[in-house]
Amino acid sequence: MEIIQRPKGTNDVYDETGRTILYIRDLVESIAKEYNYNYFRTPTFERTEVFKRGVGDTTDIVEKETYDFVDRGNRNMTLRPEGTAAVVRSIIENKLYVNGINKVWYFMPMFRYERPQSGRLREHFQFGFESFGTNSPYADAEIISIAVKILKGLGLKGIKVNINSLGDIESRNNYREALKEHFRPHLDNLCSDCKERFDRNPLRIIDCKVDSELEVIKNAPKILDYLNDESKKYFESVKKNLDILGIEYNVNPNIVRGLDYYTHTVFEITAEIKDFGSQNVLCGGGRYNNLVSNLGGPEYPSVGFGMGIERLMNALSAEGIDFGKKEIDAYICYISDNEKDYAFKLLNELRNNNLRSDMCYTNRNLKGQFKECDSNNTKFVIIIGEEEKNTEVITIKNNNTKKEYKINRNELVEFIRRNYE
RNA sequence: GCGUCAUUGGUGAAGUGGUUAACACACCAGAUUGUGGCUCUGGCAUGCGUCGGUUCGAUUCCGACAUGGCGCCCCA
Numbered sequence: 001m002e003i004i005q006r007p008k009g010t011n012d013v014y015d016e017t018g019r020t021i022l023y024i025r026d027l028v029e030s031i032a033k034e035y036n037y038n039y040f041r042t043p044t045f046e047r048t049e050v051f052k053r054g055v056g057d058t059t060d061i062v063e064k065e066t067y068d069f070v071d072r073g074n075r076n077m078t079l080r081p082e083g084t085a086a087v088v089r090s091i092i093e094n095k096l097y098v099n100g101i102n103k104v105w106y107f108m109p110m111f112r113y114e115r116p117q118s119g120r121l122r123e124h125f126q127f128g129f130e131s132f133g134t135n136s137p138y139a140d141a142e143i144i145s146i147a148v149k150i151l152k153g154l155g156l157k158g159i160k161v162n163i164n165s166l167g168d169i170e171s172r173n174n175y176r177e178a179l180k181e182h183f184r185p186h187l188d189n190l191c192s193d194c195k196e197r198f199d200r201n202p203l204r205i206i207d208c209k210v211d212s213e214l215e216v217i218k219n220a221p222k223i224l225d226y227l228n229d230e231s232k233k234y235f236e237s238v239k240k241n242l243d244i245l246g247i248e249y250n251v252n253p254n255i256v257r258g259l260d261y262y263t264h265t266v267f268e269i270t271a272e273i274k275d276f277g278s279q280n281v282l283c284g285g286g287r288y289n290n291l292v293s294n295l296g297g298p299e300y301p302s303v304g305f306g307m308g309i310e311r312l313m314n315a316l317s318a319e320g321i322d323f324g325k326k327e328i329d330a331y332i333c334y335i336s337d338n339e340k341d342y343a344f345k346l347l348n349e350l351r352n353n354n355l356r357s358d359m360c361y362t363n364r365n366l367k368g369q370f371k372e373c374d375s376n377n378t379k380f381v382i383i384i385g386e387e388e389k390n391t392e393v394i395t396i397k398n399n400n401t402k403k404e405y406k407i408n409r410n411e412l413v414e415f416i417r418r419n420y421e
Numbered sequence: 422g423c424g425u426c427a428u429u430g431g432u433g434a435a436g437u438g439g440u441u442a443a444c445a446c447a448c449c450a451g452a453u454u455g456u457g458g459c460u461c462u463g464g465c466a467u468g469c470g471u472c473g474g475u476u477c478g479a480u481u482c483c484g485a486c487a488u489g490g491c492g493c494c495c496c497a
């Protein structure tokens with residue numbers, strides 16, 4: 001029979017990958033608690049409008065990368081391509097802004113119809129943090145510090161924080177006009193993509209890779225020169241707050257981001273890892289003071305980031321960092337079928353005492369059972385034969401030291417805990 | 422979406438237009454009837470991404486499709 005393959009750009013998760021994802025998730029959750037962020041989840045699909053109006057309908061993501069479908073009730077739906085717009089829709093719909101402050105985190109699948117590559121999938125998982133209700137540069141620094149803490153907590157080195165400011169609407173419009181003035185006489189020299197961008201989104205011209213060597217681009221006006229006093233002051237405060245937290249960063253005026261909703265602070269965190277492909281941006285985010293009001297809510301300033309799990313795992317494996325190791329506390333080996341019931345009962349006792357433990361239910365010989373111990377990275381091997389069954393004495397072997405002990409059955413749990421290195 | 426390279430078992434792979442598709446790891450069984458990770462013996466692709474074509478004959482040549490890698494666009 002024909003074997004059915006998974007859809008292009010998707011992944012099955014099991015074994016090491018599964019364990020690694022759970023490890024990352026646990027770390028993210030514990031850091032979220034430290035920073036007082038609350039778990040958030042939105043539907044996997046939304047009305048298409050959420051992303052058209054939220055992310056911006058001239059962005060590449062919305063224009064050519066969404067998974068759209070019409071449901072049986074003739075409604076236009078879109079599989080969530082990114083988290084922020086969806087969370088904002090929910091904040092507005094549930095009127096959560098009445099709380100004043102909302103600090104939330106999520107861990108959800110995202111969908112983008114693109115040509116797959118390592119670190120770029122059609123279904124990928126992202127976690128993200130969003131801090132709503134504070135128009136304070138402390139919040140920007142907090143958000144960036146969370147991202148850095150997670151990456152460092154995973155043991156990654158060579159982490160680079162690149163930040164920039166797009167300023168407020170006024171600054172951005174001034175800059176937009178200045179760019180258009182600058183490029184207008186040189187339009188013929190730009191690539192076809194950039195000619196498109198000229199009218200719709202001239203900011204994107206400056207980080208075009210095709211034209212990056214052109215003089216017109218190199219000497220294009222810089223956003224930082226067009227920030228008004230307030231925006232300038234805000235950016236300075238963000239940098240000062242990063243200094244307070246001891247976070248190193250580079251100001252990179254070419255970061256403009258592909259989502260329309262950003263204002264003021266934008267940032268990207270990259271990994272300088274050898275043999276890493278072009279998809280090396282592990283984390284991207286920034287401030288979006290107008291998104292909530294653009295989607296029909298009140299003025300509700302916010303800042304946040306998203307981070308892709310698959311790229312993170314690529315970085316971890318490139319660095320030789322492994323969280324995917326299997327491990328259990330105890331494995332029960334039995335000599336013959338006569339001891340199976342006894343072993344099964346003992347196994348249940350261990351599990352009721354929160355010890356990770358297992359035994360083999362199929363009839364494997366002792367050698368096979370010991371092999372199971374190895375493949376599970378077992379700390380303690382318990383051997384049950386006729387003698388043990390009749391005398392309530394347990395034979396237990398520390399699998400690291402290989403030393404064997406005879407102990408009383410009722411001391412078993414305590415013994416394992418005490419000898420746990 | 423564009424360009425380019427690739428696709429042999431659970432994994433890493435060698436190989437050839439023609440009778441049994443190397444080798445290694447992993448896995449399974451036994452040597453070893455209460456103790457594994459060493460050693461030895463045996464087993465393990467009726468099959469070389471899928472479908473067509475050329476051919477007396479194709480895993481090997483050609484085409485389409487599928488999937489993956491790299492680069493671009495974009496982004497996590």
